[in-house]
Amino acid sequence: MTQLDRLSVYHWLNAWCIKPVGGALVRQEPEYILLALMGSPLKKIMLCSSEKEIFSVEEQVMVQHSVIINNMIEDGSYNHEESKIPLDCVDSKTLKKVIDYCTHHTHHHNDNQEDLEAWDAQFLNVDSNGLYDLLMAANYLEIRNLLDLIYGTIKNMIKGKKIDEIRRIFNIKDHGFTPEEEEQNRKEYPHFY
Amino acid sequence: MEPEDDKSETSTTISTLPDSILCNILSFLPTRTSIATSVLSRRWRHLWKHLHVLNLDGYSFNTPELSRDHVEDRFVDFVNEVLQQVQVRRIQKFRLEGEVRNYSCTLSFWIDAVTSGPHLQELYLSLWNSSGSFYTLPYSVFSCTSLVSLILKGDIIVSFDNLQSLQLPSLKNLDLEIISTELDKLLSLCPALETLKVFIFFNSGGIDPNEIHVPRSLKRLTLESEACDSTVDHLEIHTPSLEYLDIALVACYSQISVRTYPNLVEACLNICFDDMHIDWMPKLLNAVCRTKFLALQASTTACLICVPSLEFPQFFCLVRLQIGFEFFNSRVLIDLLHCCCKLEALLIHACESVSYGCLYGEPVEPSSWTQPVSVPSCVVSHLNIIEFRDYEDLEEEHEFIAYVIERGLVLKTVTIHTRTFTDQEIKDHILKKLSVVPMGSSICQLKLD
Numbered sequence: 001m002t003q004l005d006r007l008s009v010y011h012w013l014n015a016w017c018i019k020p021v022g023g024a025l026v027r028q029e030p031e032y033i034l035l036a037l038m039g040s041p042l043k044k045i046m047l048c049s050s051e052k053e054i055f056s057v058e059e060q061v062m063v064q065h066s067v068i069i070n071n072m073i074e075d076g077s078y079n080h081e082e083s084k085i086p087l088d089c090v091d092s093k094t095l096k097k098v099i100d101y102c103t104h105h106t107h108h109h110n111d112n113q114e115d116l117e118a119w120d121a122q123f124l125n126v127d128s129n130g131l132y133d134l135l136m137a138a139n140y141l142e143i144r145n146l147l148d149l150i151y152g153t154i155k156n157m158i159k160g161k162k163i164d165e166i167r168r169i170f171n172i173k174d175h176g177f178t179p180e181e182e183e184q185n186r187k188e189y190p191h192f193y
Numbered sequence: 194m195e196p197e198d199d200k201s202e203t204s205t206t207i208s209t210l211p212d213s214i215l216c217n218i219l220s221f222l223p224t225r226t227s228i229a230t231s232v233l234s235r236r237w238r239h240l241w242k243h244l245h246v247l248n249l250d251g252y253s254f255n256t257p258e259l260s261r262d263h264v265e266d267r268f269v270d271f272v273n274e275v276l277q278q279v280q281v282r283r284i285q286k287f288r289l290e291g292e293v294r295n296y297s298c299t300l301s302f303w304i305d306a307v308t309s310g311p312h313l314q315e316l317y318l319s320l321w322n323s324s325g326s327f328y329t330l331p332y333s334v335f336s337c338t339s340l341v342s343l344i345l346k347g348d349i350i351v352s353f354d355n356l357q358s359l360q361l362p363s364l365k366n367l368d369l370e371i372i373s374t375e376l377d378k379l380l381s382l383c384p385a386l387e388t389l390k391v392f393i394f395f396n397s398g399g400i401d402p403n404e405i406h407v408p409r410s411l412k413r414l415t416l417e418s419e420a421c422d423s424t425v426d427h428l429e430i431h432t433p434s435l436e437y438l439d440i441a442l443v444a445c446y447s448q449i450s451v452r453t454y455p456n457l458v459e460a461c462l463n464i465c466f467d468d469m470h471i472d473w474m475p476k477l478l479n480a481v482c483r484t485k486f487l488a489l490q491a492s493t494t495a496c497l498i499c500v501p502s503l504e505f506p507q508f509f510c511l512v513r514l515q516i517g518f519e520f521f522n523s524r525v526l527i528d529l530l531h532c533c534c535k536l537e538a539l540l541i542h543a544c545e546s547v548s549y550g551c552l553y554g555e556p557v558e559p560s561s562w563t564q565p566v567s568v569p570s571c572v573v574s575h576l577n578i579i580e581f582r583d584y585e586d587l588e589e590e591h592e593f594i595a596y597v598i599e600r601g602l603v604l605k606t607v608t609i610h611t612r613t614f615t616d617q618e619i620k621d622h623i624l625k626k627l628s629v630v631p632m633g634s635s636i637c638q639l640k641l642d
Contacts (some may be wrong), residue, residue: 132210139214155221163232170207176235185232192229
């Protein structure tokens with residue numbers, strides 16, 4: 001049996017709707033509980049970033065969030081003993097963040113809305129490069145709730161703002177219009193300038 | 194979000210993202226704003242024309258200088274222009290809200306255009322007409338085979354002369370908050386429906402279906418009707434996959450037909466009964482007996498109190514109970530607790546306002562605390578959270594809390610909220626009264642605010 005920490009066991013038992021009563025679980029050794037319940041150890045899968053760094057993550061966590069990974073596991077093209085899933089367009093830093101997001105949302109899905117939203121806001125407190133990388137990764141892996149979260153954030157950078165402000169936020173230094181065109185733009189959308 | 198450092202040439206700008214992603218960003222914006230982004234830079238000039246999602250907001254065209262008709266004309270011109278520039282047949286989501294006074298025909302033309310495309314998945318219409326006339330939805334909506342979600346709000350009428358060649362085989366989500374519809378006919382077109390939300394404006398004298406059969410595929414049902422003007426002969430909810438049920442009704446159905454829902458996760462009942470329909474209460478309780486979360490609004494509880502002989506089914510799976518009272522009644526609460534052997538969380542709302550008074554039976558005598566004969570088993574073995582809202586420090590309320598604190602062996606938190614007491618001294622006094630009760634659970638925390 002692989003080494004499992006107490007926290008993983010707690011979460012696994014949670015997933016099977018077995019609730020510890022009166023704090024009793026804390027005093028037990030995880031291995032004994034598992035023997036008693038005759039369950040299988042937490043299944044993990046390996047994800048490989050573009051920088052060839054390997055990340056081990058609970059299968060359940062990724063399958064719940066990423067349509068792409070779910071499909072890979074379901075159609076049997078992933079072999080647990082040997083394979084790792086290569087994600088060539090996601091770098092290590094971004095992949096780690098994506099795994100963080102999925103793990104938190106799986107383990108805390110019973111939390112109340114406010115706590116989850118606060119965590120999400122903190123999670124997205126990154127620079128714009130990081131945000132775009134996350135967006136691309138979430139798009140590639142098809143993680144719906146992360147995508148909606150990021151799109152929502154970006155949408156708020158545009159809505160209600162003036163053109164110059166949006167250009168600054170998005171780092172659009174050269175808009176590529178001729179002075180005549182820009183003049184025309186101002187006339188067409190005066191409230192935007 | 195930090196603004197970008199101008200010196201970093203290697204930083205990614207948003208414009209390096211692919212077209213499809215930028216278009217997705219635009220699809221979350223009102224279409225008017227999306228079009229305005231065409232002046233951000235050359236890259237963004239024509240992006241909006243590839244949009245598959247239209248969010249058309251007629252209200253945003255309101256300006257104080259222009260008359261209503263003029264505003265409408267501007268909106269109509271705008272939408273016509275948009276529909277010419279985008280690929281109408283590729284539209285996936287179409288959302289329009291506004292006031293429709295003079296342009297019903299044009300509106301039908303637009304709806305026909307988007308529903309003709311094979312990709313339309315979501316249609317959302319919120320139309321209000323201050324001059325009193327209603328908009329009749331064109332038939333093209335009901336033969337849109339790709340439609341997955343249909344949301345209609347406002348002064349809209351759905352009616353059918355005949356159902357020939359009408360079908361909504363992909364429809365999973367239907368949300369109606371409209372004046373009038375032939376609900377049963379509409380539901381018969383949706384064999385795959387999973388979520389149904391209907392708010393019936395009975396008062397407007399609109400809806401007159403005589404029977405309502407809810408599709409068998411349904412997983413989530415929200416049904417609300419105001420005070421009853423017309424009678425429905427039969428409401429049938431035979432849905433073996435039902436996971437979520439929320440009904441707020443005045444009993445104006447002559448017959449209701451329910452089954453036990455084995456997959457039910459959450460049920461919320463806000464029901465008022467009169468003499469003729471009081472036999473529904475046991476039917477409905479039995480139907481929801483397998484739910485994990487149950488919320489009983491004050492109207493429903495009032496009816497439970499009026500019928501002392503009512504036998505509750507065993508709620509084998511119930512983990513969280515939320516119960517509202519117009520006037521706190523410990524007898525009914527204890528009776529209910531006896532039937533929830535696995536209950537972990539109990540939320541009591543003591544002075545909830547009642548949507549409809551109880552029309553059944555005699556007025557209820559004020560109740561008082563009587564020591565239960567036996568302790569409900571959930572109190573001893575499972576109950577770990579209690580929340581009491583609008584605590585008035587009545588004797589019955591105090592006795593109930595004290596009873597549960599003393600016998601609750603696994604209680605973790607007991608939180609009491611008061612509204613009427615603002616004086617800290619009184620609050621401290623209440624807390625003190627409860628703190629002297631011997632606690633059955635060593636980890637129990639008592640909080641008052």
